[in-house]
Amino acid sequence: MEGVRGKGTDVLVHRGGASVVTLTGSAGRAPYYRVEAGAADAIAPAPVLEAAGSRPARGPxxxxxxxxAYVTVRCGGMGWTLGLTEADGPRRFAESVEGHGYEVVHYTGRPGEAxxxxxxxxPVELWLLDKHFAPDRRIAAGPGRHEIQPGPVQVRGLGRWRITVGG
Structure with missing residues (x-):
């Protein structure tokens, strides 16, 4: 699915295993878009990312x-570009990472407090992902101090965020 372009709403099929999807809205007006993904036998697809504007957003x-796995893109009548990277593609961090909007990062440190x-x-939510990139459990529902474990973490938020472990 690398470099797939579309407009409006579309459903795509992915057979490559756990991945990180990156969606970029078209330039110009600030479109709102949402991506959902799920297996063929899933009752309902899970939200992967939500964003507004042309800034790229990433989700599992x-x-x-x-x-x-079926990937549904909902973007009104606006254009979009979708790309996939392997599960080892998220940014890795041991102490601190910052970003904007939805993203998948990989915590490489020891279990501790973030x-x-x-x-x-x-606000922003953090979700620990399992080895298949499915949400395992929510570890944060807003700012503050929260326990974190090594592994892939989905950040869900629309604005700027920072995760600092230790200090």
Whole structure:
């Protein structure tokens, strides 16, 4: 699915296993978009990312190699570009990472306490992902200090955020 372009709403099939999807809205007006993903037998697809504007957003596509996962892009009448990277593609961090909007990062440090900060654009949630990139459990629902474990973490928020472990 690398470099797939579309407009409006579309459903795509991915058979490559756990991946990170990156979606970029078209330039110009600030479109709102949402991406959902799930296996063929899922009752309902899970939200992977939400964003507004042309800034890229990243989210996990859960799956196992050879098993189809359906990716639904909802973007009104606006254009978009979608790309996938392997599960080892997220930025890695041991002490601190910052970003904007939805993203998948990989914590490489020891289990401990993380300080989560977010900007004025609203709160941010952190979800620990399992080895198939499916959400395992929510570890933070807003700013403050929260326990973190090594592994892939999905950040869900619309504004700026920072995660600092230790200090």
């Amino acid at each position: 596509v859960p799956g196992e190699p050879g098993v189809p 300080r989560v900060e977010c900007g004025e654009d609203g």
